[in-house]
Amino acid sequence: MVTDTDRQSTGVEGLDELLGGGLVPGTLTVVAGATGIGKTQLGVQFAGAGQQETGQRGIIFDMSARGDSQSHAEYARRVCGWDLQVADPECANKLDDFFANDRFHGHYLRIFGYQGRRVTRHELDFYEWDDWQAELNARLTAAISFFYGSFVQGVTRVVVDGIEPVDRPADSIQLHLFEYVYHQILRKDPLWVARDLFRQRFRQFAPETEQHVYDPGRIGCQLLYTSHETMLEDLIARPLQQGDVLSNANTLIYMGKIKNGNRIRRALYIPKHRGSACTEDIVPYTIDGRGVRVVNDK
Numbered sequence: 001m002v003t004d005t006d007r008q009s010t011g012v013e014g015l016d017e018l019l020g021g022g023l024v025p026g027t028l029t030v031v032a033g034a035t036g037i038g039k040t041q042l043g044v045q046f047a048g049a050g051q052q053e054t055g056q057r058g059i060i061f062d063m064s065a066r067g068d069s070q071s072h073a074e075y076a077r078r079v080c081g082w083d084l085q086v087a088d089p090e091c092a093n094k095l096d097d098f099f100a101n102d103r104f105h106g107h108y109l110r111i112f113g114y115q116g117r118r119v120t121r122h123e124l125d126f127y128e129w130d131d132w133q134a135e136l137n138a139r140l141t142a143a144i145s146f147f148y149g150s151f152v153q154g155v156t157r158v159v160v161d162g163i164e165p166v167d168r169p170a171d172s173i174q175l176h177l178f179e180y181v182y183h184q185i186l187r188k189d190p191l192w193v194a195r196d197l198f199r200q201r202f203r204q205f206a207p208e209t210e211q212h213v214y215d216p217g218r219i220g221c222q223l224l225y226t227s228h229e230t231m232l233e234d235l236i237a238r239p240l241q242q243g244d245v246l247s248n249a250n251t252l253i254y255m256g257k258i259k260n261g262n263r264i265r266r267a268l269y270i271p272k273h274r275g276s277a278c279t280e281d282i283v284p285y286t287i288d289g290r291g292v293r294v295v296n297d298k
Contacts, residue, residue, distance in 0.1 A: 011049030014294030020276035026217040033255030039224040043159040048080030058157025062110040079291040099208040105149035152212035158221045232256030
């Protein structure tokens, strides 16, 4: 069993205790809930908490395409006192000084441009879907550069935001990209990630890549997954499809609304947390100027 000292704090007051000490490094945590329920603030708090634990804040990879503001920079300033620096989307074309000592790769990257609508197979015709797949392939190098550049600088926390709800996971180009990022970047040997980034120039950079090896087993990933369901009981009742990213997560946190007498309030539930005991209670939480806070009603 993973010890408390191995855990990564969520940065959320009261939540670490519910998780038996925090999240397990080297694993995937999925936070699921409807738009506006507090997922992004929870993700920012998780990324920001890295400063206290390791001296390095996490990074945020935003896949949103509709143009809706996720307010990452605002939340980072207000909750963590963090000036969120945006990464250069053209970073993959500027590899010459990649390992320069003063090179800063940024904390935030939005991979897709504004589209004004969801990007799913169901909502795009054949040619539009084909164009999106081509755009995805074109942006993979930028994603690799962003992640690899952060990991060689000591970052061990990743937040992936902007996943829009779909009826079938196979219809989502965002989930296709996430599967690639998780398995082919986050969990891959760093020297092979470097090969994917530098490609034909790998021999030129090989000595420096060998000096910048990191441990993928220390990198925790939090995926913020927007659901159709708003009420917590509907999320809990939702069946997990085989191969669904929720079913493959090490830790699953549902955020939704519950009815409490004549009031509707926010609450969370942890249906899965492998490697540790965790609460089986439905736990209320609030959102204020300090972000997400678990409410102790006992």
